[in-house]
Amino acid sequence: MDIAKRIKEAPLSPGVYMMKNRGGEVIYVGKASSLRKRLEGHYHAYRKQSAAKDALLYNTSRIDWIVTSHEAEALILEAGLIKKYKPSFNISLKDDKSFPYIKVTTDEEYPRLLLTRNKAGDPASYYGPYTDVKLLKAALAFLRKIFPLRACRRMPKKECLDFHIGQCLAPCIGKVDKPVYVEKIRELCLFLGGEKERLISELNKKMARLSKDGKFEEAALARDQIAGLTNIVEKYRNLDVKDELSVLKDMLGLPCIPNRIEAFDISNISGRQSVGSMVMFLDGKPYKNHYRRFRIKGIAGIDDYSMIRQIVMRRYGGTLKSKLSMPDLIVIDGGKGHISCAFSELEKLGIKDIPIIGIAKQFERLYLLKRKEPLIPPLSSGALHLIQRIRDEAHRFALRYHLLLRSKVQQASELDxxxxxxxxxxxxxxxxxxxxxxxxxxxxxxxxxxxxxxxxxxxxxxxxxxxxxxxxx
CATH class of the missing domain: 1.10.150.20 (5' to 3' exonuclease, C-terminal subdomain)
Structure with missing residues (x-):
């Protein structure tokens, strides 16, 4: 790769860049408010010095980047990528005591989220180090929107400004139960510890449980967390998505790489406010302009098969047929019976060339029409992770619509x-x-x-x- 030419292609937007050696190994991860200007800075310094003095660019054969909406988000992404790849030119930061850390206290009744330079020998959890204090403060404010935890040294007797701007749950005045607050701390530590995928999966299950129990405000809080986390996770997930799509093609025996995937799910509780969802992923990324939701019509009680038939018919046989392109792969949240129902509806419409798979929640098995036994990919498979993300997104989108309808019914009946x-x-x-x-x-x-x-x-x-x-x- 011509490094100078590649640098000229970089955008002026904020983001994270990765330098790779000849073997494709990530050797350095950095962030920038302007990717092109930062990379040009690296290049000009390299041209002025000898190769021995600038070993970083001397060993770089490829540069990739991820654009972010602002530099504070880039800081969080940078930390996640350093944890993931452990680049050799970033490791030296670990030995520098002058850089700040994110600290989560663990010895207080209501733990705090704060910034510190002193990594003391206390039982707190530390994350970092980070290289930019000003930017880290902005990143902390960004995190507090997703994890609204206290930062005060002593708990006040009444709520502070942070509560009113949605950046604290106000344990000081009893606005949150202790178990709920402790759970938020656990979720934050999962996120900072790199377990973002696991956390999103847990929050999806939690949102479903809270919705079922009628705890709509708590369910909405979980929904907002999922939205905030998904936005961050999608940024660096895209690094591996091309490989995942290629592996998925081979694993399922598809005729082409499934660049356009549509997934369907049903959501209801005891057959009430039944809804269906369709999400679309383009090149492994959510394409929300093509998401669709369906309110189930004329089906009483719990009948997932009939509901799947209905939403598949409405997507591929109704007005949406002319508005949306056909997918390379259809994913159904369910087993062999569910995909058989979907296939029979497609056959009625004369559509026979779109592959369909089902994914069962309990054991994460993949069901194919022409295969008697389910396919059981390794749990570490990137292709499986991609299908799980698509399935979880369809589930989240359906559940969100169901939650909205239930909330409206509850609100209306109480005011009536x-x-x-x-x-x-x-x-x-x-x-x-x-x-x-x-x-x-x-x-x-x-x-x-x-x-x-x-x-x-x-x-x-x-x-x-x-x-x-x-x-x-």
Missing amino acids: TIPGVGPKKKSALIKRFGSIDEIKKAPLDELIGVKGLDRRTAMFIRGHFRGKRIRNS
């Missing part, structure tokens, strides 16, 4: 019992406050400010949620 609140007022309340919980907390003057609500109706609403009876005279 209040005298004087009809469809228009109900809609105005939800639009103004967003959720039943926010309506419950709203003071009287804010309720009166809602379009269409008079003082008496506002008092009925406030009294309803506070257990007070208002005489209707």
Whole structure:
């Protein structure tokens, strides 16, 4: 590779760059606010010095990069890639005591997330080192949006600004139960320790469980965490995705590399608010413009097979057929019965050349139409991990829609019992406050400010949620 030419191709955007030697091994990972300017800096320094003095660029045969939305995200990605590849030219940082670390205390009732330069011999968990203090502070603020944990040295007697901007769960005033807070600390440590895939998988299961139990606010918090983490993880996952797609082609015996993959899933609880989802991955990456969700029509109770038939027919036989290109591979969340149902619907439409596979949750086995026994890839297989990510994304998208519908039903039914609140007022309340919980907390003057609500109706609403009876005279 012509390194000088490659550097000129680099964007001016923030991101992370990786220098590789002739054997393809990553020897250095760096971050930059402008990738091209940083790489040009490396190159100019190399031209001015002898090869012996600049061993890094002398040993570099290839440069790759990942563009990020801002430099703070690049810092987090850089740390993850250094942990993954252990580049020889980054290791020297470990011995430098002047660089800062992320510290998670473990000897406090409600542990803290903070920045420190002193890696003391205490029981805390340390992550790093990092090379840029200013940028690390920005990265910590970014992390606190996903993991809203306390940073205060002493717990105050009332909530601070961090709580109001969504960067702390406010254990100081009892806004969060201790087990929930401790779980957030465990999740943060998984993330900082490089277990991002495992954490996202755990959060997907947690969101499903909370939704089933009717804990919609906690489920929504898990959903937001998944969204934030997925955005980070996708950035450096793309490094290996071409290899994963090639291996997947060979493993499944596909006629071509499956650059366009569509996956389907069903979500319901006891057959209520049944929905289906379709997600699309292009070149191994989510392509959300082509995501679709389906509200199941005319099917009562739990009947996954009929629901799969319906959403496959609606995708490939309805108006979407002309709007979206055909995929190279279809993935169904389920076993042999599920893919057989999908195939029979495609046959009715005269579509016979799109491969279909199913993936069963319990043992992560792959089901193919022409194979009697399921395919059991190694758990370390990158191709399997790709299919799992696509399956999990279809599940998350379906569950999110199901959660939305259930929440609307719950909100509507609770407001329906209040005298004087009809469809228009109900809609105005939800639009103004967003959720039943926010309506419950709203003071009287804010309720009166809602379009269409008079003082008496506002008092009925406030009294309803506070257990007070208002005489209707």
